[in-house]
Amino acid sequence: MMNDMRKIERDTVASEIKIQARGVQVFYGDTHAIKDVSVDILDKTVTAFIGPSGCGKSTFLRCLNRMNDTIDIARVEGDIHIDGDDVYDPSIDPVQLRAKVGMVFQKPNPFPKSIYDNIAYGPRIHGLARTKAELDEIVERSLRRAAIWDEVKDRLHEPGTGLSGGQQQRLCIARAVATEPEVLLMDEPCSALDPIATAQVEDLIDELRRNYSVVIVTHSMQQAARVSQKTAFFHLGNLVEYRETGQIFTNPEDPRTESYITGRIG
Amino acid sequence: MTAIVLLALLCVSILGYFLNRQAATKLRANGTRLHSVPGYHGLYSLLSTIVPVVVLIVLWLIFQGPLIDRFTMSGLPAGSLDELDTGGRQLILAEIKSISRGRIFGNPEVWKVDAADRYVWMHAVAGWMLFGIVIVASLGIVGLARSRVAADFRARHGVERITSGLMLFCSTIAIFTTLGIIAALLFESIRFFERVPITEFFFGLNWEPQIPLREDQIAAEGAFGWIPVFLGTLVITVVALFLAVPVGLLSAIYLNEFAPSRLRAVAKPVLEVLAGVPTVVYGFFAILVVAPAIRSFGASLGIPVSPNTALAAGSVMGIMLIPFISSFTDDALSAVPKSLRDGALALGATRAETVLNVLFPAAIPGIVGGILLAISRAIGETMIVVMAAGLIASLTINPLDSVTTVTVQIVTLLIGDTSFDNPKTLAAFALGMMLFIVTLVINVFALRIVRKYREAYE
Numbered sequence: 176m177m178n179d180m181r182k183i184e185r186d187t188v189a190s191e192i193k194i195q196a197r198g199v200q201v202f203y204g205d206t207h208a209i210k211d212v213s214v215d216i217l218d219k220t221v222t223a224f225i226g227p228s229g230c231g232k233s234t235f236l237r238c239l240n241r242m243n244d245t246i247d248i249a250r251v252e253g254d255i256h257i258d259g260d261d262v263y264d265p266s267i268d269p270v271q272l273r274a275k276v277g278m279v280f281q282k283p284n285p286f287p288k289s290i291y292d293n294i295a296y297g298p299r300i301h302g303l304a305r306t307k308a309e310l311d312e313i314v315e316r317s318l319r320r321a322a323i324w325d326e327v328k329d330r331l332h333e334p335g336t337g338l339s340g341g342q343q344q345r346l347c348i349a350r351a352v353a354t355e356p357e358v359l360l361m362d363e364p365c366s367a368l369d370p371i372a373t374a375q376v377e378d379l380i381d382e383l384r385r386n387y388s389v390v391i392v393t394h395s396m397q398q399a400a401r402v403s404q405k406t407a408f409f410h411l412g413n414l415v416e417y418r419e420t421g422q423i424f425t426n427p428e429d430p431r432t433e434s435y436i437t438g439r440i441g
Numbered sequence: 442m443t444a445i446v447l448l449a450l451l452c453v454s455i456l457g458y459f460l461n462r463q464a465a466t467k468l469r470a471n472g473t474r475l476h477s478v479p480g481y482h483g484l485y486s487l488l489s490t491i492v493p494v495v496v497l498i499v500l501w502l503i504f505q506g507p508l509i510d511r512f513t514m515s516g517l518p519a520g521s522l523d524e525l526d527t528g529g530r531q532l533i534l535a536e537i538k539s540i541s542r543g544r545i546f547g548n549p550e551v552w553k554v555d556a557a558d559r560y561v562w563m564h565a566v567a568g569w570m571l572f573g574i575v576i577v578a579s580l581g582i583v584g585l586a587r588s589r590v591a592a593d594f595r596a597r598h599g600v601e602r603i604t605s606g607l608m609l610f611c612s613t614i615a616i617f618t619t620l621g622i623i624a625a626l627l628f629e630s631i632r633f634f635e636r637v638p639i640t641e642f643f644f645g646l647n648w649e650p651q652i653p654l655r656e657d658q659i660a661a662e663g664a665f666g667w668i669p670v671f672l673g674t675l676v677i678t679v680v681a682l683f684l685a686v687p688v689g690l691l692s693a694i695y696l697n698e699f700a701p702s703r704l705r706a707v708a709k710p711v712l713e714v715l716a717g718v719p720t721v722v723y724g725f726f727a728i729l730v731v732a733p734a735i736r737s738f739g740a741s742l743g744i745p746v747s748p749n750t751a752l753a754a755g756s757v758m759g760i761m762l763i764p765f766i767s768s769f770t771d772d773a774l775s776a777v778p779k780s781l782r783d784g785a786l787a788l789g790a791t792r793a794e795t796v797l798n799v800l801f802p803a804a805i806p807g808i809v810g811g812i813l814l815a816i817s818r819a820i821g822e823t824m825i826v827v828m829a830a831g832l833i834a835s836l837t838i839n840p841l842d843s844v845t846t847v848t849v850q851i852v853t854l855l856i857g858d859t860s861f862d863n864p865k866t867l868a869a870f871a872l873g874m875m876l877f878i879v880t881l882v883i884n885v886f887a888l889r890i891v892r893k894y895r896e897a898y899e
Contacts, residue, residue, distance in 0.1 A: 242787060247702060274789030284780035287803050296798065297788040347784070354788055 193218040193388040199253035208234045210412040221389045223399035226409035232392045240276040241269045277356035281363040283343035285335035293335040297354035321349035341372025361391040408432045442568035457486035457583035464590040477596035485596040486586035488603045509563045629870030636864040637665045648834035650865045669834040673844030678819040680755025689766025697774045716764035724828030727757035752840040754829040762815040769811025773804035806891045813887045817880045823848040
């Protein structure tokens with residue numbers, strides 16, 4: 176049933192462009208990690224980045240919310256526009272940008288605080304709630320959207336680090352959605368999870384698509400096929416192919432893409 | 442003689458090493474599968490020779506001196522020790538020993554010279570006996586170890602047992618030393634409390650450790666209330682921490698989170714140089730620079746400031762403590778996983794918010810550890826306060842007054858000719874005991890706080 180729905184929705188992809196990247200280059204010191212990548216990422220769509228390890232997909236993802244700024248030796252060139260605003264324009268405050276572009280990491284990284292405080296952290300620093308009741312509501316809504324409310328509602332004040340790996344990752348997703356971002360970046364969100372937790376997170380990603388533009392980096396081609404509408408294949412820092420997910424997996428244009436999805440490279 | 446004995450032991454045990462290794466190598470060359478590689482067979486011989494024989498030598502040397510003394514005394518002609526008390530006997534023994542070393546004063550009696558000759562002879566004999574015993578014992582062990590070399594002999598296990606025993610021994614040294622210190626403090630303190638009532642020490646508000654030197658001297662009876670002294674330590678410690686904690690914390694946070702890496706590469710070592718400055722130099726700094734500056738500043742405001750202020754000593758001590766706190770904080774912040782930092786930044790937290798809300802709570806145990814160490818240092822610090830704080834114990838918490846500290850009093854009580862049977866000297870041990878207890882209590886207390894409030898990651 177769920178799969179059928181996805182098929183139907185896949186055809187009705189919103190055409191509005193959320194993120195527009197043109198000629199993006201990234202250097203780590205002398206290493207040229209991303210070579211001239213241009214891509215349009217659509218709103219209310221799940222976009223998957225696939226490719227072998229070290230191909231630059233995570234690096235490119237981290238350009239979108241300027242997390243590469245935290246790495247001293249990283250240098251980014253080219254244009255990235257979100258809603259028409261240049262992300263790397265000096266007038267853009269990376270702090271505000273990151274509030275708008277949320278991120279979920281490969282390894283669950285809950286803060287060593289209570290479950291409640293983990294979720295409330297973003298809303299608190301951005302002043303999204305005026306009263307305690309509003310904050311409670313945001314916390315509950317975020318946890319519900321991350322499909323973890325029922326599991327943690329009775330222990331909101333226990334440490335978030337005490338949850339299982341899959342729960343921690345959903346907690347981190349809830350934490351990211353609590354700040355009401357418009358784009359959600361996910362860097363291999365399921366690589367540390369077991370199959371059951373992975374299925375839960377994938378359902379969640381599909382659910383999140385209603386409100387967000389989701390970009391997911393994944394090593395699992397099955398996962399890309401299951402959750403995404405558009406797929407980009409990266410290889411050695413180049414964006415090789417970027418098309419509808421169904422097409423890229425059934426009828427790849429580039430021989431490198433075909434080799435990768437059939438398991439000959441990577 | 443002892444050096445020759447040790448050298449002989451070393452030679453024999455190295456011989457054992459090569460014997461065993463060669464034997465094991467030969468076994469292996471014949472196609473036998475050994476349990477342990479030849480090196481372990483050699484080490485087994487080496488260690489099982491050295492360890493017991495060294496213990497034997499140490500025991501021998503401990504008992505040799507007293508036994509020879511006793512033989513010397515009992516060999517004296519009958520009647521020469523009659524009507525002498527312990528002190529007199531000790532005196533004769535000392536004279537014999539000094540004659541044996543060739544230092545002869547006046548004309549000693551003939552029997553004393555004879556005794557000295559016998560004393561020298563006994564030492565020589567004991568030395569040769571030790572040499573012989575060591576050679577025989579070590580060769581015996583080497584032979585025994587050689588005879589045990591076999592394919593299924595577990596030499597590696599033997600070596601591991603001996604080395605783990607050695608490690609255990611080394612790790613207990615610190616523990617037993619601590620116990621010894623406690624015992625020494627405790628016994629002397631008990632002797633102090635036999636002379637001065639315990640209530641006077643704990644609740645007395647006067648510290649005047651003068652006692653009459655002669656029976657008929659008219660002098661103050663001496664007061665031993667530790668409260669003013671401890672209050673002085675407390676004032677100076679608080680002043681020091683008021684300076685060191687904020688400066689240390691903020692500089693560590695700046696260097697760790699905000700400073701460009703080139704500045705950090707320069708500033709961090711420079712900050713740590715502060716930790717290497719000898720405290721006596723800090724003392725100079727306090728009396729020559731800080732104290733006059735505070736005094737003239739106070740004078741310009743019309744506030745009377747005494748020449749030796751708690752403020753001067755405390756603030757210089759605070760400067761000394763900055764590197765402790767900052768390097769502990771720096772390490773603790775660096776140990777917080779990068780993923781937590783990224784998580785907070787990705788939520789749109791500023792660097793300051795990340796430090797304050799996420800890194801800081803996670804780093805609290807390390808930071809508190811640094812502060813604790815700083816407190817212990819401040820309470821126990823001696824040189825700066827000896828130079829820059831006062832000697833008179835006054836009951837005050839005004840940092841512009843002159844105060845004295847527990848450590849200063851211990852130093853002044855024990856300096857010079859002292860006899861260990863009057864309360865003045867023994868008071869130093871009681872103060873030392875209290876210092877020990879206070880730091881212990883602070884440590885235990887702080888550990889509990891840390892365990893309760895820490896935000897553990899992973």
